[in-house]
Amino acid sequence: MNPDIYKLLIIDDHPIVAEGIAAIASRQKNITCKSITCLKDLLSVIASEQFDMCITDLEFPDTNGFQFIHILQDKLPSCKILIYTMHEEPWVIARLSELNISGAVSKHTDTSELSTAITSIRMGNKYFSEVFATLNKRKSTTEGHKIPELSKREKEVLSYLAEGLSTSQIAALLCLSSNTIQTYRKRLMEKLNAKNVAELVSKGKEIF
Structure with missing residues (x-):
């Protein structure tokens, strides 16, 4: 250089x-x-x-x-x-x-x-x-900022993921497109610093 x-x-x-x-x-x-x-x-x-x-x-x-x-x-x-x-x-x-x-x-x-x-x-x-x-x-x-705040919809998606539902199943339940659910899942993984769904669900337990 x-x-x-x-x-x-x-x-x-x-x-x-x-x-x-x-x-x-x-x-x-x-x-x-x-x-x-x-x-x-x-x-x-x-x-x-x-x-x-x-x-x-x-x-x-x-x-x-x-x-x-x-x-x-x-x-x-x-x-x-x-x-x-x-x-x-x-x-x-x-x-x-x-x-x-x-x-x-x-x-x-x-x-x-x-x-x-x-x-x-x-x-x-x-x-x-x-x-x-x-x-x-x-x-x-402020201790509260250590855990990211999730919207109501993000919490819904996270709870369904924790139940083992697929993207298409969650989309049907929430009357949304699969692409929208994928976007929510991506956002959740960013907020919770998760590398995969299993880690996402594990970290999500701290919020509920």
Whole structure:
């Protein structure tokens, strides 16, 4: 890697968002950007390239950003990770607080804050939007945030999964499509940090 060039990897499934991030980052000196949209692209890119920083979203059609983070930290341990997301829920902060990331910026803030975060991290510091810092502080002093809050529908889906019902059976009972139930299941696995349905059901017992 050329020590004079700072290499930035952008992961976002919306090309227009990735282009915007690249445009903001490229205003800084000696920085190059590469954008990818999915897990397959990530595995291909990191097999042959090194990066100084990665800016990633947390929501993707085929997986979630936490999986991207784990892969990056395993394959590119020296790569700084900056989360750029619209998700500000306490359960997201709880998950991020368990990871060794360099920063998190809300997509609800002005884009100038993203530029500030990139600069700060390049200088060896960490950077978190105020909303993340506030929620993180609240989490450390409030026991309730250790267990993610689930909606009524999420609890219904979780309870049916615990009974051993299939996706199609749950969909029929709730008068929803199978795709919708799959979405609920994916969201539950993210919130409870579960790798499979068995682990999801086990962790769900702490909530009921």
